[in-house]
Amino acid sequence: MTAEKPGKIRAAILTWLGFTPDYMGRVAASDETAGEAMSADAMLKLSAAWACVRLISETIATLPLSMYERTSAGKRIASQHPIHFIIHDQPNPDATASVFWEAAVAAMLLRGAARAERLETGGRLVGLRFLHPDRIAPMTRYSDGRRGWNYKQDDGSIRFIPASKVWTLPGFSLDGVNGVSVVNYSANVMGAARAAERVANRTFVKGLHPTTAWLFPSQLKPDQREDARKAMARLSGSINDGLPAILEAGMDVKTIGIDPADAQLLESRAFSVEEICRWFRVPPFMVGHSEKSTSWGTGIEQQMIGFLTFTLGPWLRRIEQGISKDLIRPGDRQRFYPKFNVEGLLRADSAGRAAFYTAMVNNGVLTRDEIRELEDREPMGGNAAVLTVQSAMTTLDSVGAVGDAEQVRASFRAFLGVSDEMPEQG
Secondary structure, three states: OOEOOOOHHHHHHHHHHOOOOOOOOOEOOOOOOOOOOEOHHHHHOOHHHHHHHHHHHHHHHHOOEEEEEEEOOEEEEOOOOHHHHHHHOOOEOOEOHHHHHHHHHHHHHHHOEEEEEEEEEOOEEEEEEEEOHHHEOOOEEOOOOOEEEEEEOOOOOEEEEEHHHEEEEEOOEOOOOOEOOHHHHOHHHHHHHHHHHHHHHHHHHOOOOOOEEEEOOOOOOHHHHHHHHHHHHHHOOHHHOOOOOOOOOOOEEEEOOOOOOOOOHHHHHHHHHHHHHHHHOOOHHHHOOOOOOOOOOOOHHHHHHHHHHHHHHHHHHHHHHHHHHHOOOHHHOOOEEEEEOOHHHHOOOHHHHHHHHHHHHHEOOOOHHHHHHHOOOOOOOHHHHOOEEOOOOOEHHHOOOHHHHHHHHHHHHHHHOOOOOOOOOO
16 A cells, blocks of 8 residues: 655655655555545545544534633633633634634544644744645755745745644554554555445446346447447436337347346445444444444433543543643643533433432532533522532531521421420420
8 A cells, every 4th residue: 555656747846845645645546445546535525434524523623622720629611711712712813613623633533633833922822723734744854954844825835834833633643653544544445435436326327237238130330330339328327217228120138247236235335334434433323324223322322422432532632632732831731721521412311411410419519500500591699509418408518507406306396296286295
């Protein structure tokens, strides 16, 4: 499996600019790839790959990513931190946070790494601009000691970006530094899937039939042969299905080739979907492939927990640690940290959510105002912001207090069957 080689002139220009064949991210057609040249764009033309990449990147992009501050009372959202607005709302004037993270996660999934330019003012980070993988060349080292990246801008010009200004967020890595490209490692599986798609398309164009041969009792003249081919072509294809074919002058029809059912075309395409989902660690049912059930549980909550744990979790952790390592100043890392809020993915049905909230309130874990916040409702204040427990719904600091003696006395009198009007004995 080798990268597709460009022509001599194109290779010379790319080399001069710092762009190498490996950078182009293409795998040449070979027997391993079922004769299909693979690239990130070619891979995304497969519906299963498109669905997997969209599912992961869009889900992560829509999760709230905030900066948190560690305090003596616990943690709180540090909305005043300068990085919070960048990662949560708008990384640069031209993109929202969701669009930025969509592109970044897609690059990590397909190319092995996402890169963004650090926008700084006076040494202070004020934004991030995503760098398209197809426009950035490998790092270049010049004789004067400069290290950086050549980036092709929208107008076609090449701009040099110093290495210190480029933030690299690697994906799955084998050497602990660089992420690996799914395009290169899965080229044989994706190539087979593309080959199956092409065969299926040709089969439908031909009217769901294998190749047919029209037999004539005698040899035809060149003009007769051409007229026969045109006549048969007008009757071929699924759009002409049902039109009667007229056989004359002793013509006969024979079938050559393999029937789609015998070639297991449909089974091959279904297997390709499962193979692609396996590469991205996505359960097939989440991309519309419902032939097989999932083993991640029967309820939507159990399935979402499995998806979050085994698929999204590693990517979320990579992003969080990458932000802490490269974007937060060393002196602030012990106090501030980024965190994705995944509570929205774990919300169950109304009955299950109500039971969960009841348990949290009755055991003094959450206040009613905290639950109202989870339900996007305004806080009530007062006692709604106080932790309570099941014991007569009193506050935590009042459990066992002498001030509840009258209530205990009334409960004891009721247990003995003594009314308030009856005099006490002894």
